[in-house]
Amino acid sequence: MEGLASLKAPFQATSFLSSRPKTWDLPTQLNFYKRNSFSTFSVRAQVESTDGSAAVSSSGESVTEALKIKEWEVGMLENEVASGQGIRIRRRPPSGPPLHYVGPFQFRLQNEGNTPRNILEEIVWNKDKEVSQLKERKPLSVLKKALENAPPARDFIGALRAANERTGLPGLIAEVKKASPSRGILRENFDPVEIAKSYEKGGAACLSVLTDEKYFKGSFENLEAIRKAGVKCPLLCKEFIVDAWQLYYARTKGADAVLLIAAVLPDLDIKYMIKICKILGLTALVEVHDEREFDRVLAIEGIELIGINNRNLETFELDISITKKLLEGERGKIIRERDIIMVGESGLFTPEDIAYVQEAGVRAILVGESIVKQSDPGKGISNLFGKDISI
Numbered sequence: 001m002e003g004l005a006s007l008k009a010p011f012q013a014t015s016f017l018s019s020r021p022k023t024w025d026l027p028t029q030l031n032f033y034k035r036n037s038f039s040t041f042s043v044r045a046q047v048e049s050t051d052g053s054a055a056v057s058s059s060g061e062s063v064t065e066a067l068k069i070k071e072w073e074v075g076m077l078e079n080e081v082a083s084g085q086g087i088r089i090r091r092r093p094p095s096g097p098p099l100h101y102v103g104p105f106q107f108r109l110q111n112e113g114n115t116p117r118n119i120l121e122e123i124v125w126n127k128d129k130e131v132s133q134l135k136e137r138k139p140l141s142v143l144k145k146a147l148e149n150a151p152p153a154r155d156f157i158g159a160l161r162a163a164n165e166r167t168g169l170p171g172l173i174a175e176v177k178k179a180s181p182s183r184g185i186l187r188e189n190f191d192p193v194e195i196a197k198s199y200e201k202g203g204a205a206c207l208s209v210l211t212d213e214k215y216f217k218g219s220f221e222n223l224e225a226i227r228k229a230g231v232k233c234p235l236l237c238k239e240f241i242v243d244a245w246q247l248y249y250a251r252t253k254g255a256d257a258v259l260l261i262a263a264v265l266p267d268l269d270i271k272y273m274i275k276i277c278k279i280l281g282l283t284a285l286v287e288v289h290d291e292r293e294f295d296r297v298l299a300i301e302g303i304e305l306i307g308i309n310n311r312n313l314e315t316f317e318l319d320i321s322i323t324k325k326l327l328e329g330e331r332g333k334i335i336r337e338r339d340i341i342m343v344g345e346s347g348l349f350t351p352e353d354i355a356y357v358q359e360a361g362v363r364a365i366l367v368g369e370s371i372v373k374q375s376d377p378g379k380g381i382s383n384l385f386g387k388d389i390s391i
C-alpha cells in the first residue's frame with residue numbers, strides 16, 4: 001500500500017496519494033479525506049496509466065489491487081463523514097476490505113450489515129454500481145466532448161419566478177413519472193413526450209423527468225426525447241446523483257437542472273457539485289426533508305433553489321405539514337432575506353394543498369402522481385390548482 005505513493009512514471013501519483021498521511025488514525029484520515037477527496041471519482045482520476053501497460057507499485061503490489069484498497073478506504077471514510085453530518089444513508093455496502101487489506105483494525109471490523117436499511121439506501125447502492133459501469137463506457141473526457149453538442153441550458157429558476165409572478169400561484173414543476181417504489185405503476189399508457197406537451201399546454205413552468213430505470217421506469221432517452229421534441233419548459237433531470245460524472249451526463253442529455261439530495265450527499269459533495277453545476281450552466285435543486293438537512297444546506301454558499309420533500313424517502317410516509325414546519329421562524333426569515341426559491345415537493349393533490357404550502361412560503365411546487373394519473377395530464381393541472389393556469 002505504501003508503495004503506491006512512490007509510483008514512478010509512466011504512472012502519475014498526484015497529490016492525493018503522495019500527500020497521504022503515514023499514520024492512519026481515524027481523525028487524521030477524516031481530515032485528510034475532507035481536504036483531498038470527494039469520491040472515488042477523484043481517486044480513479046488520480047491513478048492513471050499513461051501508456052496502458054500493467055502497473056506495479058514499488059512494493060510489488062498491482063495498481064489494480066492498490067486502487068481497490070484505496071477505493072474501499074475512501075468508501076469507508078465517506079460513510080464516516082456522512083454519518084457525522086447526520087446522514088443515515090450509506091453510500092455503498094460495507095462489504096469489508098479487499099482480501100489483502102492490512103489496515104486499521106476498526107476498519108476490518110466494519111463489514112457487517114451489507115443489506116440496505118431502507119429503499120433510499122438500496123437505490124443509492126444500485127446507482128453507485130450503475131454509474132461506475134456507465135463511467136467505464138463513457139469516461140468524463142467523452143462527456144466533455146459531447147457537451148459541445150448539447151442544447152443550451154435554460155433558466156430553470158427564471159421560469160419558476162415568471163410563472164409565480166404571472167399566476168400569483170406557485171410555479172409548477174410537473175413530473176413525468178411512470179412508476180415509483182411507493183405507488184408502483186402510476187400510468188400504463190406512458191408516452192413521455194405526449195405527457196410533457198400536455199403539461200406545457202396546461203401551464204407548467206418546468207418539467208421534472210425521472211431518469212432512473214430500475215425503480216421509477218424512467219430513462220435518459222425520455223429526457224432527451226422531450227428536449228428534442230421542442231418542449232420549451234426547462235427540464236429537471238430527476239436522478240439520484242452520487243457522482244459528479246452524472247452532472248455532465250445529465251447536461252449532455254439536455255437537462256437544465258439536477259436534483260441533489262441532502263439525505264444522500266455530504267456537505268462537501270453538495271458544495272463541489274454546485275460549483276460544477278454553475279460551470280455547466282445547470283440549476284441545482286437541493287432537496288431536504290428535516291431541520292438538520294435544511295440547516296446544512298442553508299450554510300452552503302450559492303444555494304438558490306431548495307426543495308422540501310414531504311415524503312420521507314426512507315419510510316415513504318407523506319406529510320405536507322413538513323413544508324410548513326421547516327419554513328417557520330428563523331429559517332423562513334433567512335429564505336426571504338436571501339430570496340431563495342422554495343419548492344414544496346410530493347403529496348400535493350388539491351387546491352387546498354397548494355394553498356397550504358403557498359401560505360407556508362413556497363413559490364414553486366413539484367407534483368407527479370396527482371397529475372400524471374389523469375387521462376389528460378394538462379387538465380389534471382387545472383384540477384390541481386382549481387383553475388386554468390395556462391392563461
Ligand SMILES: O=C(O)c1ccccc1NCC(=O)[C@H](O)[C@H](O)COP(=O)(O)O
Nearest residue numbers: 180181182183313345346347367368369
Ligand atoms: O415517489 C416515491 O415513491 C419515491 C421513493 C423513493 C425515493 C424518491 C421517491 N420519489 C421522488 C419524489 O420526490 C417524487 O417523485 C416527487 O416529489 C413527486 O411526488 P408526488 O407528487 O407525490 O408523485
